[in-house]
Amino acid sequence: MKQEIIIAGFGGQGVLSMGKILAYSGVMQGLEVTWMPSYGPEMRGGTANVTVILSDNRISSPIVQDYDTVIVLNQQSLDKFESSVKPGGILMYDPNGISNPPTRTDITIYKIPTTEESAKMGNPRVFNMIVLGALLKVNPVVEIENSFKGLEKSLPERLHKTIPANQQAILHGMELVQ
Numbered sequence: 001m002k003q004e005i006i007i008a009g010f011g012g013q014g015v016l017s018m019g020k021i022l023a024y025s026g027v028m029q030g031l032e033v034t035w036m037p038s039y040g041p042e043m044r045g046g047t048a049n050v051t052v053i054l055s056d057n058r059i060s061s062p063i064v065q066d067y068d069t070v071i072v073l074n075q076q077s078l079d080k081f082e083s084s085v086k087p088g089g090i091l092m093y094d095p096n097g098i099s100n101p102p103t104r105t106d107i108t109i110y111k112i113p114t115t116e117e118s119a120k121m122g123n124p125r126v127f128n129m130i131v132l133g134a135l136l137k138v139n140p141v142v143e144i145e146n147s148f149k150g151l152e153k154s155l156p157e158r159l160h161k162t163i164p165a166n167q168q169a170i171l172h173g174m175e176l177v178q
Contacts, residue, residue, distance in 0.1 A: 001031075001056045003141045004064045007131075008049035008081055009073025011039055014128030017154070019050030021132065025142040025150030026054040034062040047076055054141050069139050071131060073114075075099055090139055094131070110138055112176055118169070125162075126169035133173020144170070 005022070009015045016037045023035035032055045039048035051067075053059050069090040072078040075098050085091050087106045095101070096115035112134045118127040129151075136147060148167055155163065 001054075002059075003054045003069065003139065004067045005052045005054070005069045005071070005135075005139075005141070006049055006064070006067045006081060006084070007052070007071040007073075008047070008077035011048045013048075013073050014125075015048045015073065016050050018128040018132050019052045020154045021147065021150045022052050022054075022135075022142070023150070024153045025147045026052075028146040028149040028153070029142050031056055031142075032059050034059050036062045047074075049077065049081075069135065071135060073131070078102060092131070092134060092138070108138075110134065110177060112173070114173070114176075117172065117176060121169065121172065123165055123169070126165055129166045129169035130173035130176070133170035133175075134177050135173075136170070137174040137177040144174075 007015050007019050019035055023033045026033040034053045036051045051064055066086045067084050068086055070081045070085045071092045072081055073094050078093060078098060082102050082104060085107045089107050091102055091107050092110045092112055094114045095111050102109050114127050114130040117130050118124045136144060147170060151166055152163055
């Protein structure tokens with residue numbers, strides 16, 4: 001098993017955090033893992049992406065050209081990474097702010113209304129955990145219990161009070177996928 005995943009969006013959307021949680025979850029599951037973030041100097045509002053590779057064998061390089069799964073959270077990221085999904089792969093996106101939706105027919109596309117759903121939950125900060133839950137439903141690269149352990153491991157102690165809301169958001173994201 002080897003899964004090459006990229007998550008891309010604006011800084012402040014929790015892109016890097018989601019990748020970090022996914023990486024820790026893989027470690028908790030005993031997988032080989034790479035986590036390679038990329039972001040501009042702008043921090044919030046600038047573009048950010050993270051590549052996560054999960055494998056049950058050694059990973060020879062963290063550099064990837066084509067991905068099994070691409071998650072995009074803004075139009076810029078969709079424009080940049082839609083062509084990077086391997087044929088037969090998965091593209092997930094939040095429709096908020098997307099003016100030109102994906103058009104490929106050789107991949108499976110999931111439109112997940114995470115902005116809308118996090119607002120319904122009364123907590124826009126769990127946006128990225130809804131996305132993570134949706135990912136784990138369509139591509140169960142790690143077990144849900146390990147994603148909860150990865151969440152706990154990646155959050156600083158001062159944020160541990162948010163773990164129940166984040167776990168609920170992961171579960172809600174899994175329910176959203178049809």
